[in-house]
Amino acid sequence: MHTIEHPETLLAEEQAVVQLAAKNRGIFEIATRSDTHGPAIRAGIDKLYDPADPTYAMRCCETVPHLIELQLIRQSEVPKRFQLTNFGWQLSRNLTAKLKEERQFAGADVASDTPPHDPMQMTAPIRREAEELTPTSPEPAFGATIPRAIVSESPATESHGSVPSLVSPTPPVSITRTPPPSMPDFGGKKRVESGLVSSLGLDEGFLPPEPQTLAETGLSSAAIEDLILKIVQNAGSMTGRQIAEVLCLPLAVLEDCLTTLRNRQHLSPTGSAMLGDYVYQLTDNGRQRARLAMQECAYAGPAPVPLDDYVASVEAQTIRTEKPKRARLVEAFSDINVEPEMLARLGPAISAGKGMFVYGPPGNGKTTIAQRITRCFGQNVLIPYAIIEDGQIIKLYDAACHERVNSQMSSLLRHNEHDQRWIRIRRPTVVVGGELTMDSLELKHDPVSHISEASLQLKSNCGSLLIDDFGRQRVNPTELLNRWIIPLENRIDYLSLANGKKIQVPFEQLIIFSTNLEPHDLADDAFLRRIPFKIEIGAPSREEFIKLFEMFSKKLKVECPSESLNYLLQRHYDSCGRPLRRCQARDLLDQALHYCEYNEIPVIATPEILDHAVNNYFTAMSGKE
Structure with a gap:
């Protein structure tokens, strides 16, 4: 049994859902329409949508499982439709009473200026952080301007297809007061899990609705x-x-x-x-x-989906819409050692979503860093299995390049979630090395099956395209760069279908060139200016090399005493002038691990074992790099 004494213990979005339902006889639904660019909670002619805050509608949708857990709403027999319980109606009345109390407390004379409003027209809840409330951490006194994120459409507006207008907001009220002495918990988690958005399939601004007629399929x-x-x-x-x-x-x-x-x-x-x-x-x-x-x-x-629909999807999900901040970069690179100075250089380049050259001596982690860049972009994207244009079918989804997201879809939203011809994947990272040819950049038409395979840049749209070991491909670097000068400048590419027709497709990816060579030796200034960021990844310092040794020692479970590490540096690096490389810490410890396992001895990197590892590892080299 709930005792709903203090409605402010609910999140602002949860309060908004209850208020919206109360305005529409306790009923609301989750629907995807073009005016909200994705799923939104709707009740009658109203919807929880804020054009200034594209994520607001999504945040309201993700409160539904928690409100059901709190027994404030329940699912009706119609898919994706819900209704208030008795507890929900009680909460709605408390919200209205709380508003009147706050207005009286703030001295706002609303009644003298405006006619009586229903609960939805009077307020939208106060926004607060979705944090756990504990008895030892009482809710701080708050003073906030009441936001308006409820859009109302008149029947005339809907019939003429006009842009919906915002309900006239109540004048902002600044409130500062002492919270109640205790905040009862209704049960369940107050914090929405970060994976809930993805599990409900609501983490994307682009969500094509399921076609209801043959004409809506575009086929x-x-x-x-x-x-x-x-x-x-x-x-x-x-x-x-x-x-x-x-x-x-x-x-x-x-x-x-x-x-x-x-x-x-x-x-x-x-x-x-x-x-x-x-x-x-x-x-x-x-x-x-x-x-x-x-x-x-x-x-x-x-x-398949029409080409025009695919082009619209890329424009809606382009990687440039996300602007990763420092915290996101730190999380993406948390499993490897990256110095703060390097993150400071990588951050603006990644946030810009433009091309970059990553260059430096071999073995210092250029490829590792480049492969992790896509992790900085958190959203998943939707791509079609196949595209059709002028009767020609192009297969786009490739399990070798695209990592499918197995959505643990809640039964609340499982029905008609979106057009199932689109598959949800993580932002792709397509990696190619010395095998890259000019043919890889064009549509591959199979003369037997008459099916075309998408090009590399098409598969990498909305993600990253990593050209590893650039300059060592079988194709001349100049030809490759000339092929991409126009796409890099205009963000569009032109591909040829099997019937000879030229099609225009988006070129929307973060393209990364990783090379051991000097960029000016590979490209002229005309191309380099289209790659605005050039990041040099040099050799590690002695302190960083020691830190890498300690990190991989724990990861590989190889004990490496400081005496052994000092011996390694003095005997095999300082004495012969061998440069340090980031990969060597992992590789030498891996050699020591296999040596100990083979000889059935304790896994300890002694000087003798490190000598053996160095002799194996550097034998094919000249001794100096």
Whole structure:
């Protein structure tokens, strides 16, 4: 049983959800529409959305599981629709009473200037940090301006497609008072877990709604029918829901196509399935048409999305929209040793989202640092499985380049979350080295299957493209740089389809050139000015090398006494002038570990074992680098 005496113990967004529901007879829903650019809580003509704060709608959506846990709301029979419980109605009345009390306390004479308002028009809750409230840490006295993040649309506005207008806000009230002596906890966590946003699928500004009609897919009925026939031919027999699952489209969208194929005697229902569905097989006419469709294009997978939709998605999810700060960089590089001075140089380059040269002697962590740069950008992105343009299908999703995010989707939002033709991935990091050729930068058309494979820069959109060991590719560096001068300048690229048509695609990635060579030896000034950041990663200092040895000693569980480390530095570095490299600490300790394991002796890096490791490691080298 709840005793809701102090509503301010709830987060501002949680209070806003309850107030919005109370205004609409206790009912609200989570819906994705174009005017909010993603999911938002709606009740009648109102919605929790703030154009000045794009994350506000998302924060309100993620409070739903906690409000259900507190028994303030419950899920209705309609998917993604919720209603207030008795406790929720009680909280709504307390919020209204609290507002009146605060106004009286602040001396605000609102009633004399404006007619009575309902709870939603009177206030939006006071924003506070989502922190745990404990008896030993009472809530501080607060003085805040009441924000307005509730958008109201009149029926006339909706019918004409106009931009919704904000509800006229109540005059700001500055409140400073002593909080109640105790803040009861309703149970459950007050802090929203950082992974909850991703698990609910609400961490992206771009969220394409699930198509409700064939026209909304952007595909022709003939293209959908060919895909259905090819899928059934490959499987032998399938139910309508299985076909819809493979195509990543709702069954309701495919009903007309399935009916047309049955009427034309291309599909034949051979049995019934659950919920009024049927099991389908190809007829002789269907097999003939499927063979012709397979000869034209062998693709038989999730329905592709139009190129224009993909271009819009890249513009909405571009890596330049995120501006990682120092704390994000520290977290991304926490598992490796990076000096504060290096972070200070890398930070502005990463935050800018523009290209960079990372250069310096080999073995100092250029590739390691470059591969971790994408970790600084926290959001996941949505990409389509395949793209279609002028009848040509381009496969975009590549498991070798894209890390799929297995969303632990709450059942609250599992129904019709978004267009399932889009897959949620981490911002990609595409790494290529000496194998890079000019052909890798173009669409790869298979003359047998008639399916095109996306180019490297297309796969790396909204992420990072790392050209490792730049200058050592089989292709001349000048040709490679000339290929990218225009894309780097204009952020667009031009690719050729198999039918000869040129298409314009986004070039929206953080491109990183990692090289052991001097940048001026590889490119002229015209290209270097388009790569604004040049980061030199030099050799480590003696202190940093010792710190690396200690770090890898703990990581590899190899005991390395300080006497052994001093011996190593004096005997094998100082005496012969060998330069220090960051990779050597890990590599030498790894040699010592395998030596001890093989000889079944304690894992201790003694001077003798380090001599053995050095002899193995540097034998192929000249002794001086």
